[in-house]
Amino acid sequence: MHLLVVEDNRNLVANLFDYFEARGHMLDAAPDGPTGLHLAGHHAYDAIVLDWMLPRLDGPEVLRRLREDGSDVPVLMLTARDELPDKIIGFRAGADDYLTKPFALPELEVRLEALVARATGRGRRRVLEVADLKLDLATLEATRGGRVLHLYPACRKLLEVLMRASPAAVTRDRLEHALWGDDPPDGDMLRSHVYELRRSVDEPFERKLIHTLPRVGYRIAELSAEGGDG
Template structure:
């Protein structure tokens, strides 16, 4: 899991590194709000750990700017303020969860895992549908226009990711990280799996749902949702 920590306390940041990296997290740290905003815009994080009290900007304002920029990365706010009004204000500005200082690192880990699963849709077993393409996560059954489609495991995982994010364009490196973790595949491996996926869900049919956005990534989108 790839996370960004925006926190001005170097001791706390060091503790977060010591706790999270052995658990498989990849951590970037920013010690002020402006650096954190730059990191968040330049990278694709699974979650952001954001301190409410930063030297150059309130954490709530940071969260508002992230949401105004269209970033929906889950945000876990760290704060010493534990009143209901403080929490309501934070949620109104786009915070997804709160953790009151001091906190146990194990609780931080559990809350991050829950936020990321929720964002990815992993908590839901409802069928996914884009146009006439349907995927049932419970049975791993894929159909398009009533025709059953068979897919190998990796293209199936890519399909599920793109359908959950539809109509969003998912960057190549985000797909690679979600499928292969921190071990990045060879440069043409993702392209090969995309070709297998496209051959299965698009080529036998009249309209293509899987689109390549050159220089960025891929999306699955219904024909009537495409905006040129």
């Protein structure tokens, strides 16, 4: 498994790395909420272990933003908060499982393995499709009409967010957050990335799939000739 651990307790993180790496798993770590969001948005993890009490952005808010950005990666909340109302908050924010501290490392491992097996075996979308456009979430390969599209990482992330939401529109704020978290760059870099994405996805093809909604954002959809929004 490739895991992301979002936890500010360094001793706990060290214990997790020692245990899981010894069993052949790969781990990345984030010490606060914004860093966790950034890593989750730019890497394909099998599961995320998410603490509740985090600097700068707490666990439930990190989880809500992940789900708003279209991520369906399994998330296990790991926290000392063991009251039922806290668990309800966590699950309603989008958690797949909830484990309270203190805990046994083997239990955490089997819970994560179960989440990953369920996600990959039942219902987790591994290939996104809109018309003849496909994005394989396992290999990160994008194709249209069977032709491989060569995308920069930022364009590939934009494509994933737009395809997950299709045919609905995605606001500029959501797209910027998916790319840069809470620290977007100066200038209209989003427009530049959308332009590059269009060059790969639409320019070589007669039917356009990427559409601009003025003052709102963008969407990917197959529209009728009469219903296009440019």
